[in-house]
Amino acid sequence: MATLAPTRTRSTSRLRFWIPRLAVATLVPLVLLALAEGVLRLLHVGHSTALMEPCRVHGQPSDCYNLFFAAPYFPPGVIKTPQFFSISPQKPKNTYRIVIFGESAAEGDPDFAYGFGRYLRVMLQQRFPQINFEIINTGMVAINSHVILEMARQLRPYKPDLYLIYAGSNEVVGPYGPGTVLTGSSMNPSVIRASVFVRSTRIGQLLTESGATRREWGGMEMFVNRQVRAGSPRMELAYRNFEQNLRAIARAGTESGAHALLSTIATNLRDSAPFASLHREGFSSTDLQSWATLLKKASDYELVGDYNDALKAYDDAAKIDNQFAELHFRIARCYWALGDYGAAKGSYIRARDLDALRFRADSRINEVIRNVANSSGSNAQLLDAQSLFDAESHNGVPGSELFYDHVHFAPPGNYLLAMAAYHRIVQLLPLDVRENTADIEPLSEVECERRLALTGHDRARIAGEMVDRLQRPPFSNQSNHAEQVQSLMFRAAGATETPPETFSLYEWAIQQDPNDLNLHYKFGFFLFDYDRNAAAQQLLLARPNDDFPVFLPDGTQIR
Secondary structure: OOOHHHHHHHHHHHHHHHHHHHHHHHHHHHHHHHHHHHHHHHOOOOOOOOOEEEEEEOOEEEEEEOOOOOHHHOOOOOOOOOOOOEEOOOOOOOEEEEEEEEOHHHHOOOOHHHOHHHHHHHHHHHHOOOOEEEEEEOOOOOOOHHHHHHHHHHOHHHOOOEEEEEOOOOOOOOOOOOOOOOOOOOOOHHHHHHHHHHHHOHHHHHHHHHHOOOOOOOHHHHHOOOOOOOOOHHHHHHHHHHHHHHHHHHHHHHHOOOEEEEEOOOOOOOOOOOOOOOOOOOOOHHHHHHHHHHHHHHHHHHHOOOHHHHHHHHHHHHHHOOOOHHHHHHHHHHHHHOOOHHHHHHHHHHHHHHOOOOOOOOHHHHHHHHHHHHOOOOOEEEEOHHHHHHHOOHHHOOOOOOEOOOOOEOHHHHHHHHHHHHHHHHHHOOHHHHHOOOOOOOOOHHHHHHHOOOOHHHHHHHHHHHHHHOOOOOHHHOOOHHHHHHHHHHHHOOOOOOHHHHHHHHHHHHHHOOOOHHHHHHHHHHHOOOOHHHHHHHHHHOOOOOOOOEEOOOOOEEO
């Protein structure tokens, strides 16, 4: 034992020598970084990335959405924002505060003014006028659960009553997904959190802005070359991250005292062909020759209406390669033509799930949503939009009757989702409120759209905008692209009212709800072609405060 003493002494001496030096080597850079961060903040270099920032709305103190919140999740120059929203830090009495979380479909794209959140507001306010229903729609183009989680956490202090979550479409293409072009490729949650933290600091912003080329938003076309196989190991990481984030989002709501309503994602199965298809791995040139021959044979049969023989040839092709998404879409259409709608639905689902440009939530995403909703406690509930849309679609397969494109709702789809949410919310209201309301059935779709001023002019305008959108990839690469465009062009030509009639519809809706800023905004845009001064007056009425910039449709700013 005596021989060990010198060894212990030497070890202790080394520790005493190195520990202070290691501490200094670690702490000094951290202190210097903290000082640099503080100096940059004092000099107003960079910007806060908090979700909300102080502002004034109609002259009253409030908190408004911070335009730089999403900067850590997007490349420089490409920052997506939701529609403007503000929240009073002090929740008014008799207010039921609903926060909608999600991507572009939740936001209401292609036109926020007619999104499902707007339908929901009209339904609730008309049936329960004694309650102030405050609907805060945080939906945003191109985001996913990584961004939504931070939103959900930062909105807890505002005492929400309900978190309504319609999210899952962008888990692959959104920030930190396996098919994204927006962020780095790492999908490790710790690395993601570290990246977001660094890019939220002023030092990180300075380095990012100075070291990166600024880009412009290019829509879905930006992702055309980021195809991901259904069987890719990175998909498993995406599903795992989505589940962890979704659980945390629901927990953020329930821990703040709110209920969490988690919705599955409805997609256009019947009228939206796959955006991209990939052959199975190990597919040889010999396989390709045989497969292509069978596909040509099947297509020829299909063109002349011989769907049985077409199916036989398609099935033979599937024996060579059953991973090609477009093949299953064609098989589905043959089954549909033969009246076998159950088999058609299965093949449509298979085609969507194999789509290599993953802009639609697949079966696994909806499975995750169901599992999280059913295992997150009594304050969390499932809203099964997918099953609801199936039940309300032709032969149980959703298509263009409910969607404009692959995921964005046409008016009947927005109404359907709003009505389902309405029924769940009614059950969460105090019993005395329900018992003292003579009629708790939701307004009809026609009545909702009358109050939202969804005019024939606006229906045609939105359809025309969608026609323009579908002219670019990846839509133009879909096998049924011409059919989709033709359908939208038919809608765009379907206005059945004169300008004076449109004017009257807007005036009536504004009389019912003069404080609806969206009505004034849409009315102002309609008036621009007829009376610029009247248009300017309506757009000024649409701004929340005197500092909010207002522009005419031609880009002229109104003073």
